Every structure is written in structure tokens, then in C-alpha cells.
Amino acid sequence: xxxxxxxxxxxxxxxxxxxxxxxxxxxxxxxxxxxxxxxxxxxxxxxxxxxxxxxxxxxxxxxxxxxxxxxxxxxxxxxxxxxxxxxxxxxxxxxxxxxxxxxxxxxxxxxxxxxxxxxxxxxxxxxxxxxxxxxxxxxxxxxxxxxxxxxxxxxxxxxxxxxxxxxxxxxxxxxxxxxxxxxxxxxxxxxxxxxxxxxxxxxxxxxxxxxxxxxxxxxxxx
Amino acid sequence: xxxxxxxxxxxxxxxxxxxxxxxxxxxxxxxxxxxxxxxxxxxxxxxxxxxxxxxxxxxxxxxxxxxxxxxxxxxxxxxxxxxxxxxxxxxxxxxxxxxxxxxxxxxxxxxxxxxxxxxxxxxxxxxxxxxxxxxxxxxxxxxxxxxxxxxxxxxxxxxxxxxxxxxxxxxxxxxxxxxxxxxxxxxxxxxxxxxxxxxxxxxxxxxxxxxxxxxxxxxxxx
Numbered sequence: 001x002x003x004x005x006x007x008x009x010x011x012x013x014x015x016x017x018x019x020x021x022x023x024x025x026x027x028x029x030x031x032x033x034x035x036x037x038x039x040x041x042x043x044x045x046x047x048x049x050x051x052x053x054x055x056x057x058x059x060x061x062x063x064x065x066x067x068x069x070x071x072x073x074x075x076x077x078x079x080x081x082x083x084x085x086x087x088x089x090x091x092x093x094x095x096x097x098x099x100x101x102x103x104x105x106x107x108x109x110x111x112x113x114x115x116x117x118x119x120x121x122x123x124x125x126x127x128x129x130x131x132x133x134x135x136x137x138x139x140x141x142x143x144x145x146x147x148x149x150x151x152x153x154x155x156x157x158x159x160x161x162x163x164x165x166x167x168x169x170x171x172x173x174x175x176x177x178x179x180x181x182x183x184x185x186x187x188x189x190x191x192x193x194x195x196x197x198x199x200x201x202x203x204x205x206x207x208x209x210x211x212x213x214x215x216x217x218x219x220x221x222x
Numbered sequence: 223x224x225x226x227x228x229x230x231x232x233x234x235x236x237x238x239x240x241x242x243x244x245x246x247x248x249x250x251x252x253x254x255x256x257x258x259x260x261x262x263x264x265x266x267x268x269x270x271x272x273x274x275x276x277x278x279x280x281x282x283x284x285x286x287x288x289x290x291x292x293x294x295x296x297x298x299x300x301x302x303x304x305x306x307x308x309x310x311x312x313x314x315x316x317x318x319x320x321x322x323x324x325x326x327x328x329x330x331x332x333x334x335x336x337x338x339x340x341x342x343x344x345x346x347x348x349x350x351x352x353x354x355x356x357x358x359x360x361x362x363x364x365x366x367x368x369x370x371x372x373x374x375x376x377x378x379x380x381x382x383x384x385x386x387x388x389x390x391x392x393x394x395x396x397x398x399x400x401x402x403x404x405x406x407x408x409x410x411x412x413x414x415x416x417x418x419x420x421x422x423x424x425x426x427x428x429x430x431x432x433x434x435x436x437x438x439x440x441x442x443x444x
Contacts, residue, residue, distance in 0.1 A: 038413070039311050039325065041263035043274035050272050052265035054309040054329050087276040089261050094420075094436070097365035098353045099375070103261065107276050131320045135411070142406045143319035153321070171423040179425055184364045185433045186423040189357070191260070196412035198316075201393040203401055204408050211407045214316070 030165050033108040034059050037086035038134065038193075042066065044074055044082045057084065058129030062160040064110060065117075065126035067153055075154040080114040084158060089191045095172035096184040104188060106167040114156040126155045137213025252387050255330040256281050259308035260356065260415075264288065266296055266304045279306065280351030284382040286332060287339075287348035289375055297376040302336040306380060311413045317394035318406040326410060328389040336378040348377045359435025 040057045043050055051074070058065045064084060068075045091104035117123050124145075131139045145153070172186050179186075198210045262279045265272055273296070280287045286306060290297045313326035339345050346367075353361045367375070394408050401408075420432045 038314070039309055039327070041265075041274050041307055041309070043263075043265040043272035043305070045267055045270070045272050048267070049303055049333065050265035050267050050305045051333075052263050052274055052305045052307040052331065054307065054327065056325065081271055083265070083272045083274045085263055085274040085276065087261055087263070089415075091421075092260070092356050092417075094357065094360060095364065097367075097371075098349070098361060099367050099371040101353055101356060101360065101364070103278065103356075105261070105276065109274065111271065111273075127320070131323055134314050134323060134325075135316065138316060138323065139320060142317060142323070143400055143403075145319075145321050149319075149321040171421075171425075174423075174425075178365055181365075182427060185420075185430050185436070186426050187432075188421045188423075189436060190418035190421065192416050192418060193311075194414050194416055195314075196414060198407075199313075199393075199410045199412060201396075201408040201410075203393075203396075205404060208407050210409075214407070214411060 058133040060129045064158045066156045084110045091188040091190045096174045096178035110163040114158040117155040280355040282351045286380045288378045306332045313410040318396045318400035332385040336380040339377040
């Protein structure tokens with residue numbers, strides 16, 4: 001493990017065992033991968049078995065925030081040992097041989113023990129981070145949480161101390177013999193995640209334009 | 223739990239505890255969610271702690287296949303207790319109040335104990351399923367695995383017996399008071415995953431058109 005280029009984390013489990021060339025050493029890239037994502041996959045252990053659920057999240061500095069209903073079983077404790085993974089798929093890598101097929105991607109994996117946030121100010125800032133993560137500007141546009149809503153919401157914080165970033169970019173890596181044989185196409189099919197035109201709710205009065213923070217000023221074009 | 227509409231699975235852990243209205247009862251929808259995905263998030267337990275990794279997969283009937291290098295630590299055993307989750311994000315739901323913000327999505331969660339596949343015929347069909355899952359037609363186009371490649375590849379099978387599908391669709395669900403107050407925009411920003419024009423590898427001879435199974439016949443337009 002001493003040759004690993006991963007400097008994001010001091011522990012073995014977030015030090016990549018394979019394909020170390022795909023490890024990013026820059027904490028800024030960890031933040032970038034997390035910030036670009038919309039959904040994370042939250043893993044935890046229940047009755048000895050793994051569970052993986054998609055959920056929203058937000059980031060403030062080196063803290064990742066999760067939230068959910070106080071009725072959710074996995075948020076019932078004061079701490080939650082977990083693993084949070086965010087993945088961006090950037091392309092399907094078509095090689096000349098099927099075993100060299102791959103994906104271009106960026107992923108962040110965070111290990112740790114999330115703690116239940118009880119301080120009212122931190123809870124408020126965490127909920128703000130989660131909403132602003134989805135769409136910057138949304139927190140100032142919509143009605144903020146009231147006392148009843150806050151009471152029904154559990155908030156957890158996970159330090160980004162123990163994390164790794166992995167990525168693959170570029171064209172296929174083919175065996176030389178397959179290149180020389182020249183019998184198959186080789187290249188990348190890019191994958192992109194795009195936001196479409198905003199669709200107003202059926203009960204929204206007609207005088208509302210799409211607000212500027214949604215990147216469009218006239219929903220009637222949507 | 224007796225009122226749960228989930229009929230996909232007989233066990234408590236794949237019977238949804240909350241938002242049961244989002245549970246799909248149709249096994250065809252489970253297959254559809256899995257087939258449309260490109261990356262799954264594989265959760266397992268290592269040293270008592272959860273780990274979640276993005277990886278490719280394929281499906282044949284009611285079996286989900288995973289593969290990886292025989293050098294990958296988590297594939298070293300004959301079985302792998304795991305949870306496999308596939309999520310499609312379809313939209314960001316902007317409500318009139320931030321606590322009613324949500325996401326439109328479809329997700330499949332599969333629990334079970336994956337078994338290492340040792341039968342050569344099943345291994346071959348599993349690898350075919352994984353490659354064809356990425357891009358139908360790719361298995362017949364590219365060079366198939368040779369003896370050396372097969373020896374370096376571990377294949378695992380996970381039965382789709384214990385699975386659940388969850389989804390949210392449609393506009394925001396706002397509090398009546400927020401609708402009457404009419405002080406914020408409400409609606410959905412759709413999210414789509416799109417494939418771009420194929421990008422030929424730099425070392426691909428110029429006489430290759432993009433093969434038909436990639437949905438484009440001339441890479442020079444790419």
C-alpha cells in the first residue's frame with residue numbers, strides 16, 4: 001500500500017487496491033465529483049447484511065449531509081456506520097475485444113460513521129446545503145422549513161476524511177494483436193446527464209415565469 | 223407489513239417500510255429498471271463495515287450477473303452477501319416549500335447472496351449478458367474472451383428473488399396553504415441520460431464506419 005497515490009485518506013479501506021492509476025489525489029476533485037452529483041448511494045448494514053439506497057445529499061466544506069424522515073428505520077440511531085458513493089458515468093468504452101470493454105466514469109466513495117445532527121443551526125445549514133445542492137437558488141425561492149417539518153426530519157453528517165476518488169477517461173486500451181487484426185470498431189460512446197426544460201405543476205397559476213435560478217425565464221417554452 | 227403492495231419478494235427487508243405507494247408490484251418493471259441501467263451500485267460488508275462500489279452488470283432471466291478481476295478482494299470468496307441497487311433519476315421536483323422538494327426516479331434494490339459461477343457455459347453466457355447489457359450487438363462485433371482472459375475473470379450470479387422496485391413520478395405535492403399563498407414556482411425539471419455520437423479511438427483506421435449496433439453508420443459525423 002505504500003505506493004498508493006491516494007492522499008485523500010489515511011486508511012486501508014479507502015486506499016485503492018486495484019487500478020491505482022485511477023486514483024485522484026486532489027481533494028478538490030472529491031468535492032467536484034460530489035458537487036456534480038444529484039443522487040448518492042448510501043450503504044449501511046442491517047441485521048448483518050448490506051443495504052444500498054439512493055438518496056439526496058449536500059456538502060458544506062468537508063462534511064456531507066444526508067436527511068430523511070424520522071420514521072426511516074436506518075436513521076433511528078445517533079450514529080450510522082455507512083459508505084456513500086457518488087458515480088458519474090461519462091461513456092461506454094467499446095474495445096476491439098469484449099474483455100477490454102469498460103466505462104469512463106468518475107466516482108467518489110466515502111467511508112465513515114455518520115452522526116445525527118442535533119444542533120438547530122447545523123440542522124438548518126445542512127438542509128439548506130441539501131436543497132441548494134439540487135438546484136442553487138432554490139432555498140431562497142421556496143418556503144423554508146417550519147417547526148413541524150423540522151421535527152419530522154432527521155439529519156446526519158458524514159466527515160469526508162476517509163474518501164477516495166476513482167476515474168477512467170480516454171479511449172479503449174486494446175491488445176496490440178487486436179489492433180493489428182483490425183477486425184472491430186474501437187471507441188467511446190459518450191454518456192451525458194442533461195436537464196430538460198422545466199415543466200410547471202398543473203396547479204401553478206399561469207402568471208409564473210420559470211424563476212431565473214432554474215436557468216430559463218419563460219416556462220411557456222418548456 | 224401485511225398491507226404492503228410489494229409482491230416481488232417474500233422477505234421483510236425488501237418490503238418497503240415507507241412510501242409504500244411507490245412500490246411496484248410487477249416483476250416486468252423490475253426487469254425494465256435493471257435493463258435500462260448501465261451501472262449498478264454493489265454493496266457488501268467488509269470487516270463489519272459497508273462498502274458501495276459502482277460496477278457493470280447484466281441480466282439473464284431472473285439472474286443478475288456481476289464480474290470483476292480475480293484479483294479484486296471482494297470477489298475472492300465463493301459467495302458474496304450483497305445488495306445491488308440500480309437507480310434512474312428522472313427529474314428534480316421543485317415544490318413551493320423546500321421540504322416538499324423531491325426527485326422523480328425509479329430504483330431497483332436486490333438483496334441476496336451472490337454465488338461464484340464456475341460452470342464454463344454459465345460463465346460464458348454471463349459475460350455475454352454483461353457485454354450485451356452495455357450495448358446490444360457488441361458481443362457479436364468484438365473479439366470474444368480467450369482462455370487467458372477467462373482465467374483472470376471472476377463471475378458472480380445473484381438471484382432476483384428478493385427485490386423491490388420503487389419510483390416517484392409526477393408533479394410536486396404541495397401543502398394547500400402553500401398553493402394558496404402562491405409565492406413560489408412549482409414543477410419538475412426533467413433529467414435525462416443521453417448517449418452522444420460515438421468517438422472513434424485515435425488508432426482506429428479511417429475506413430471503419432461506426433457499426434450499425436451503435437446506432438450510427440458514419441463516425442465522421444460524430
